[in-house]
Amino acid sequence: MKYLITGGLGFIGSNLADRLSKNNRLTIIDNCSTGFIKNLKKNENIKIINANLLNIKKLKKIFRNHSIVFHFAANADIKNGLKNPKKDLEQNAIVTYNVLEAMRYNNIRKIVFTSTAPIYGNTSQFPTKENAPLTYQTSLYGASKLYCEGLISSYCEGYNFKSWIFRFVSVLGPRYSHGHVFDFIKQLDKDNKNLNVLGDGKQKKSYLHVSDCLDAIFLALKKTKKKINIFNLGHNNFINVNKSIKIITKLLNCKPKLKYSGGNKGWVGDLPFVFLDNSKIKKIGWKPKKNIDESIEDTVNWLLKNKWIFKERK
Amino acid sequence: MKYLITGGLGFIGSNLADRLSKNNRLTIIDNCSTGFIKNLKKNENIKIINANLLNIKKLKKIFRNHSIVFHFAANADIKNGLKNPKKDLEQNAIVTYNVLEAMRYNNIRKIVFTSTAPIYGNTSQFPTKENAPLTYQTSLYGASKLYCEGLISSYCEGYNFKSWIFRFVSVLGPRYSHGHVFDFIKQLDKDNKNLNVLGDGKQKKSYLHVSDCLDAIFLALKKTKKKINIFNLGHNNFINVNKSIKIITKLLNCKPKLKYSGGNKGWVGDLPFVFLDNSKIKKIGWKPKKNIDESIEDTVNWLLKNKWIFKERK
Numbered sequence: 001m002k003y004l005i006t007g008g009l010g011f012i013g014s015n016l017a018d019r020l021s022k023n024n025r026l027t028i029i030d031n032c033s034t035g036f037i038k039n040l041k042k043n044e045n046i047k048i049i050n051a052n053l054l055n056i057k058k059l060k061k062i063f064r065n066h067s068i069v070f071h072f073a074a075n076a077d078i079k080n081g082l083k084n085p086k087k088d089l090e091q092n093a094i095v096t097y098n099v100l101e102a103m104r105y106n107n108i109r110k111i112v113f114t115s116t117a118p119i120y121g122n123t124s125q126f127p128t129k130e131n132a133p134l135t136y137q138t139s140l141y142g143a144s145k146l147y148c149e150g151l152i153s154s155y156c157e158g159y160n161f162k163s164w165i166f167r168f169v170s171v172l173g174p175r176y177s178h179g180h181v182f183d184f185i186k187q188l189d190k191d192n193k194n195l196n197v198l199g200d201g202k203q204k205k206s207y208l209h210v211s212d213c214l215d216a217i218f219l220a221l222k223k224t225k226k227k228i229n230i231f232n233l234g235h236n237n238f239i240n241v242n243k244s245i246k247i248i249t250k251l252l253n254c255k256p257k258l259k260y261s262g263g264n265k266g267w268v269g270d271l272p273f274v275f276l277d278n279s280k281i282k283k284i285g286w287k288p289k290k291n292i293d294e295s296i297e298d299t300v301n302w303l304l305k306n307k308w309i310f311k312e313r314k
Numbered sequence: 315m316k317y318l319i320t321g322g323l324g325f326i327g328s329n330l331a332d333r334l335s336k337n338n339r340l341t342i343i344d345n346c347s348t349g350f351i352k353n354l355k356k357n358e359n360i361k362i363i364n365a366n367l368l369n370i371k372k373l374k375k376i377f378r379n380h381s382i383v384f385h386f387a388a389n390a391d392i393k394n395g396l397k398n399p400k401k402d403l404e405q406n407a408i409v410t411y412n413v414l415e416a417m418r419y420n421n422i423r424k425i426v427f428t429s430t431a432p433i434y435g436n437t438s439q440f441p442t443k444e445n446a447p448l449t450y451q452t453s454l455y456g457a458s459k460l461y462c463e464g465l466i467s468s469y470c471e472g473y474n475f476k477s478w479i480f481r482f483v484s485v486l487g488p489r490y491s492h493g494h495v496f497d498f499i500k501q502l503d504k505d506n507k508n509l510n511v512l513g514d515g516k517q518k519k520s521y522l523h524v525s526d527c528l529d530a531i532f533l534a535l536k537k538t539k540k541k542i543n544i545f546n547l548g549h550n551n552f553i554n555v556n557k558s559i560k561i562i563t564k565l566l567n568c569k570p571k572l573k574y575s576g577g578n579k580g581w582v583g584d585l586p587f588v589f590l591d592n593s594k595i596k597k598i599g600w601k602p603k604k605n606i607d608e609s610i611e612d613t614v615n616w617l618l619k620n621k622w623i624f625k626e627r628k
Contacts, residue, residue, distance in 0.1 A: 082472040089411050093461065097403050120448075121467070131447040134434075136467035136542050143464025147407065150457025153435070153450035157583045158396040228450050269471045 002026065004066040004108075006053060006099060007073030008046075009035025011175045012114065015210045016070060016217075021045040029053065029062060030073065036312065039175050053095040059102035068110040071099050077178065078118060078141035079267045085140050092144035093151075100155050109160060112217065115149050115167045117206075117234070117274045118142030127277035130167070130230050139269040149230075156227045163227070164220055166213075169234035169276055172295040173210035174302040177309055180241060180266075181296060184248050185303045186310045192254035197241060198266035201258065205274045206238040209290040209298065216286045223284045234276035239292050247296045316340065318380040318422075320367060320413060321387030322360075323349025325489045326428065329524045330384060330531075335359040343367065343376060344387065350626065353489050367409040373416035382424040385413050391492065392432060392455035393581045399454050406458035407465075414469050423474060426531065429463050429481045431520075431548070431588045432456030441591035444481070444544055453583040463544075470541045477541070478534055480527075483548035483590055486609040487524035488616040491623055494555060494580075495610060498562050499617045500624045506568035511555060512580035515572065519588045520552040523604040523612065530600045537598045548590035553606050555580075561610045 003020055007013040008028030013035065020026050021043045028040075028048045040046065051058050053073055063069070075091035096113075103111065120128050121137040137143040155161040170179055180198075187195055216233050249255060264272045290298070303309065317334055321327040322342030327349065334340050335357045342354075342362045354360065365372050367387055377383070389405035410427075417425065434442050435451040451457040469475040484493055494512075501509055530547050563569060578586045604612070617623065 081468075085411070085415070089408070093407060094403070097399070101399070121464075131449060133445040134448050135445060136544065137464035138468065138471045140465070140468045140472070143461060143468050146464055147457060147461035150435075150451035150460055151454070154395075154452065154454045154457050154583065156450075157452045158454070230450065269468065 002066045003068055003070065004029065004063065005070045005072060006030070007035060009037060009039050009048070010072060011039075011177055012171055012210055012213065013070070013072040014039035014175055015173070016072065016214055017046060019214055019218075027062070027066065034076070034177065036309075053098055054090060056098045056101060059098055060105045063102040063106045063108060066106070066108055068112070069099060069103055069108060070112045071096065072114050074114065074145075075141070078139050079270070081140035082268060088140040088144040092141070093147050096148040096151055100151055100161075103161070104155070104159055110162050111152060112164045112221065113148065113152055113166070115165050116142065116145045117167055117169050117276055118271060119146040119149065119167060126273060127234075127275045128232070129277040130232055130280055138271065153228050163229065164217070164224070165228070165230045166217060166220070167230070167232045167276065168213065169206040169208055169274055171210050171213050172207050172299040174298070176210075176299045176302065177313060180244065181248065181299050182303065182313070184245065185252075185300060186313075188248070188252055188254060188256060189307065189310060192252060193256055195245065195256040195258050197245070197258055197260050199241070199263055199270070199272070200260050201242040201245070202240050202264065203266055203270070203272045204238045204240045206234040206276060207292045207295050208233060208235050208288060209295040212288040212290060215289070216281050219284060219286050220281065231281045232276040232278050233281060234278050235288055235292055236278065237292065238275045244296060247293055248300055251297060251300050316380045317382055317384065318343065318377060319384045319386060320344070321349060323351060323353050323362070324386060325353075325491055326485055326524055326527065327384070327386040328353035328489055329487070330386065330528055331360060333528055333532075341376070341380065348390070348491065350623075367412055368404060370412045370415060373412055374419045377416040377420045377422060380420070380422055382426070383413060383417055383422060384426045385410065386428050388428065388459075389455070392453050392583070395454035396582060402454040402458040406455070407461050410462040410465055414465060414475075417475070418469070418473055424476050425466060426478045426535065427462065427466055427480070429479050430456065430459045431481055431483050431590055432585060433460040433463065433481060440587060441589045442546070443591040444546055444594055452585065467542050477543065478531070478538070479542070479544045480531060480534070480547045481545070481590065482527065483520040483522055483588055485524050485527050486521050486613040488612070490524075490613050490616065491627060494558065495562065495613050496617065496627070498559065499566075499614060500627075502562070502566055502568060502570060503621060503624060506566060507570055509559065509570040509572050511559070511572055511574050513555070513577055513584070513586070514574050515556040515559070516554050516578065517580055517584070517586045518552045518554045520548045520590060521606045521609050522547060522549050522602060523609040526602040526604060529603070530595050533598060533600050534595065545595045546590040546592050547595060548592050549602050549606055550592065551606065552589045558610055561607055562614055565611060565614050
């Protein structure tokens, strides 16, 4: 079996590549827009191709002779969706269509896809189950990811594909490069006396460590064989932003003055509460090994050792 | 207020244009791919522009000086989605993005959108409510329409748009030009001794007359003022394909031999049962005036008087 990872130089993709490449040969496609070549440990089992996933002709060639695709490439910048609405359309919707077509062209029928909690849109069910009541989308990112899921399941129905779709909460851990922990550490690295916080600090969110996340993916691939396998991936609980700030500032040994931008949302379209029901993935034998506090600590420690990343992300 | 209708030469769009143009000036954009210029009654209030909705530059110009957009243009050929998967992506997803961007560019903030029962995918809730449990998509058409809804609601959240989204069952009535009644009449017009039927004839579907459909849209526009207004539009009941055949053959005074293609679905990804809960739209004072039998009869009679349409649709 030969694996292919789109976005394999990114945060989650590169952690996946490390694990997979221990015993397997694999190909990574990445355009280095948010991924970094230095994310990857040197490994002869990995072939890296710098390619634009909007170029379907090129994809059809690259995909040849692979048997399973981990489609992890995406625009994950939910916060800035409204600044450039074309980005989620292109990088999520159209790219996923291209990936599916390149697979179909090469007779590859297995896809693993990283979906996301925001596909539940304006939900009022907490913790949110995989079959939560349908509601409306609040972000271009969530809307595009739900479309990707729909494309994938339609390919399963129509072209006999098999899919594993994982709806993630925010993921933390080594190589993490966007989100509130990143923003806070970056700010405090420059000035540890002030910290700008989006919203009122009371947003409640669940987080998962990337290692727990990968454990769940490998377990599901091993244990579930339906045509379409959809799983929430989140922790058993959640924390609010203020609590997260306490963990971070304790680690950094500082007491910044907090300046809140106000309102109960971090940005337009933000979901002030994200908490997924994880009982479906637990039923097949998974449980998270790291708690949220440990995940934040692990992330902070990695960021402090890898400050080069603050220069790469403006 | 100046209205703009995309797909205004199509089945539902042209019926809408007839009504609106009685007292209003309006612009129709249509590429005549499935719409017909002869669908429209001559009317000085209507300006028709033949344009490709994929051309966003052109749209931005055309949209100028309008205040509400009825986005009715779509690829509605759910059955043949798998033959050309790019069509739903382009004609539904990308076109809807273009329409929204052309609106934003021209500061138009009101959109009326024709969504569809297949967005409920593999649902097991019947009748299906607007907030039915989320499940997976079975067709590229349904997936693309749900994405259009997501784009629209994200524009409402992010750019202060206001939307009215209607999830239709199959619509019947004058100018109807695809679907099972069309297929049957076309076949029987050539040979009234044989009739090929997709599936086992037991698929149960709900239908709505286009006049009832438009009544509901105008009522909702008048009575609901939320940022995002979503309504199912369907009849109080449903019929199966065999019953529909009986109504049709009685009208045509023939007794064809029925040849079933077999299986409980008409095509790959077909939903063998479509029945929407219409209590939300009923609550604001709507009810259908025509029953399903009358809608089928009305459609058959129109088709028999307009056989030119069989030549246009291969």
